[in-house]
Amino acid sequence: MKxxxxxxxxxxxxxxxxxxxxxxxxxxxDSRILMLEPCSMPVAAGKVTLTIGALQRTNGxxxxxxxxxxxxxxxxxxxxxxxxxxxxxxxxxxxAGKVTAISGTATTNGKNGRSRHIxxxxxxxGCNRGQVKLWFPAGGRQMVxxxxxxxxxxxxxxxxxxxxxxxxxx
Numbered sequence: 001m002k003x004x005x006x007x008x009x010x011x012x013x014x015x016x017x018x019x020x021x022x023x024x025x026x027x028x029x030d031s032r033i034l035m036l037e038p039c040s041m042p043v044a045a046g047k048v049t050l051t052i053g054a055l056q057r058t059n060g061x062x063x064x065x066x067x068x069x070x071x072x073x074x075x076x077x078x079x080x081x082x083x084x085x086x087x088x089x090x091x092x093x094x095x096a097g098k099v100t101a102i103s104g105t106a107t108t109n110g111k112n113g114r115s116r117h118i119x120x121x122x123x124x125x126g127c128n129r130g131q132v133k134l135w136f137p138a139g140g141r142q143m144v145x146x147x148x149x150x151x152x153x154x155x156x157x158x159x160x161x162x163x164x165x166x167x168x169x170x
Contacts, residue, residue: 031153031154032057032151032152032153032154033054033055033056033151033152033153033154034054034055034056034057034062034149034151035054035055035149035150035151035152036052036055036132036147036148036149037147037148037149038050038051038052038147039145039146039147040145041143041144041145043070043073043141045072046070046071046072046073047070047071048068048069048070048071048143049068049069049071050066050067050068050145050147051066051067051068051069052064052065052066052082052147053065053066055082055084056154057086060085060086060087060088061083061084061085061086061104062082062083062084062086062104063081063082063083063084064081064082065079065080065081065082066079066080066081066082066106067079076139078108078109079108079109080106080107080108080109080113081106081107081109082104082105082106082118083104083105083106083107084102084103084104084118084120085102085103085104086102090102094122094124094130095124095127097124098124099121099122099123099124100121100122101119101120101121101122102119102120102121102122103117103118103119103120104117104118104120105117105118106118106136116136116137116138117136117137118134118135118136119134119135119136120132120133120134120135121133121134122149128150128151128152129148129149129150129151130148130149131146131147131148131149132146132147132148132149133145133146134146134147
């Protein structure tokens with residue numbers, strides 16, 4: 001998601017270099033993780049599966065890793081970073097249940113990593129869940145994915161100590 005967000009920043013800056021998103025004033029939103037379900041779409045004689053890792057929001061950008069697997073065309077597989085710009089205003093709209101357009105970038109891993117622009121529409125279906133439709137050009141065609149999403153808190157995991165066994169008196 002951060003990759004998409006950085007791409008959006010680049011576009012807003014006229015594609016002239018490094019994009020810097022404004023500092024988030026929503027600290028609670030920055031402590032939450034965006035999870036997108038794996039999804040796929042058909043291609044000629046095959047299928048493309050998109051898997052996006054946990055996306056952490058920092059300075060208005062959700063960022064994390066992604067993988068694209070193309071079956072049976074494994075040479076088309078790719079991995080990289082995703083950055084999606086979600087301003088505090090856009091986040092407030094999503095939290096209010098409004099369909100919201102966002103965008104960002106996906107940058108492939110490797111020495112010759114290339115970036116591609118990603119557009120997305122978020123459709124909330126509740127307080128912390130909904131559907132995302134995202135699309136981007138690849139291989140001369142428009143790739144469209146519609147994963148479900150949910151939000152989880154990014155806090156310390158609390159593990160309770162086991163209770164001592166209660167003695168049984170006969």
